[in-house]
Amino acid sequence: MSETEPKKRSFLSKLFGREDEPAQPAPAPEQVLPPGEGPKPEVTDATAPGVPAGLPDTAPPLPPENPAPLAAAPAPPEVAAEPAAPAAEPKRSWWRRLTEGLSRTSSALTTGITDLFTKRKLDAGTLEDLEDILIQADLGLATSARIAKAVGEGRYDKQIDPAEVKAILAREVETILTPVARPLPIDATKKPFVVLMVGVNGSGKTTTIGKLAAKFRAEGKSVMLAAGDTFRAAAIEQLRVWGERTGAEVVFGQQGADASGLAFEALQKAKANGTDVLLVDTAGRLQNKQGLMDELAKVVRVIRKQDATAPHAALLVLDATVGQNAISQVEAFRTTAGVTGLVMTKLDGTARGGILVALAAQFGLPVHFIGVGEGVEDLEPFSARDFARAVAGLGEAA
Structure with a gap:
């Protein structure tokens, strides 16, 4: 082939208006060189693996025999790292749960107080406005007047x-609550120690029983639950679930069974087993429904046929959201069931938590537990100082 032929092809390509593909150079004739002489091959990414000639000293180790084809091997698929398990949320202290639960009550009080006393001298009108703020938080007339009087002492026109x-x-509320802040005593000489739980519909009796069972079991006590709310199948099932969770035996019957008969049977079993604590659930009933209140009185009478001293505690479970209606509940249940103490629930769902102060001032009944949430740990023994400081928006007592 002549040396001018590539140029002719290039000219013809231009003549017909198209680009010509680059001509491939003719392969050079194979030359036989003496060993060790001649140019060394250039090392590139495409250099066939396994050819050691010409490799620099810094070359990576040779791959194994039978290498893969020259085409770049696909990168191994990225394995998505499993998301790290979320860090467990630190367990909140009781003080934090209490302040968060009472935040609505506290906010209503402290905001009103701040707005009222900022850049304003104290006079009779100011104290009247303060009383209104306290009454709206359901602290009661007597307590509100007492606090307003304490604020006004020696501070007029200042x-x-x-x-x-x-x-x-905080100081006045603590003074009122301190006499009623008492733990629930379990007399170990009484086996079982019978606790009757009463209250209106929706107050949280059954849930409270489950939480108390968990607490008593954590203290090493044996517990039996009596599903005495025979009107609601859901209440029976709920108590059975709590029994499974806490390891407490549950005595239950069919929906619509006689509640007093079930309580009698449960007490018999608890005595035979040497059970430490028997918690008896009852159906929720409005305090103004005399027929239902008479049925509750019957439960008490039947229990006393086996043990004249029982029930050893009758706890009224109160829903804080009902406000002043809690007063009439205490009056009615104390007469019918001989209420010995109170449990206040749902304080986290209302701005009317001050009702607990009004009840303490009026009735003086022990307040054993308060609840500020759904968890087992959200029901705790009542502390007058903690409650008073949380309601007033102050920090935890030293």
């Missing part, structure tokens, strides 16, 4: 800092 008013509020 400006008072809202923080000082909150401190007075």
Whole structure:
């Protein structure tokens, strides 16, 4: 082939208006060189693996024999890292749960106090406005008047800092609550120690029984539950679930069974087993329904046929969201069931948590537990100081 032929092809390509593919050079004739002489091959990414000639000293180790084809091997698929398990949320202290639960009540009180006493001198009108704020939080007329009087002592025509008013509020509330803040005593000489749980519909009796069972079991006590709310199949099932969770035996019957008869049977079993605590659930009933209240009185009478001292505690479970209606509940259930103490639930769902102060001032019944949530740990023994400081928006007591 002549040296001018590639140029002719290039000219013809231009003549017909198309690009010509680059001509491939003719292969050079194979030359036989003496060993060790001649150019060394250039090392590139495409250099066939397994050819050691010409490799630099820094070359990576040779791959194994029978290498893969020259085409770049696909990168191994990325394995998505499993998401790290979320860090367990630190267990909240009781103080934190209490303050969060009472935040609606506290906010209503402290905001009103701050707005009222900021840049304003104290006079009769100011104290009347303060009373209104306290009454709206359901602290009651007597308690509200008492706190307003304490704020006004020696401070007329003077400006008072809202923080000082909150401190007075906490002090007066604690004074009222301290006599009623008492734990529920379990007399170990009484086997079983019978606790009757009463209250209106929706107050949280059955849930409270489950939480108390968990607490008593954590203390090492044996517990039996009596599903005495025979009107609601859901209540029976709920108590059975709590029994499974806590390891407590549950005595239950069919829906619509006689509640007093079931309580009698449960007490018999608890005595035979040497059970430490028997918690008896009852159906929710409105305090103004005399027929239902008479049935509750019958449950008490039947229990006393076996043990004249039982029930050893009758706890009224109150829903804090009902406000002043709680007063009439205490009056009715104390007469019918001989209520010995109170449990206040759902304080986290209302701005009317002050009703607990009004009840303490009026009835003086022990307040054994308060609830600020759904968890087992959200029902705790009542502390007057903690409650008073949380309601007033103050920090935890030292």
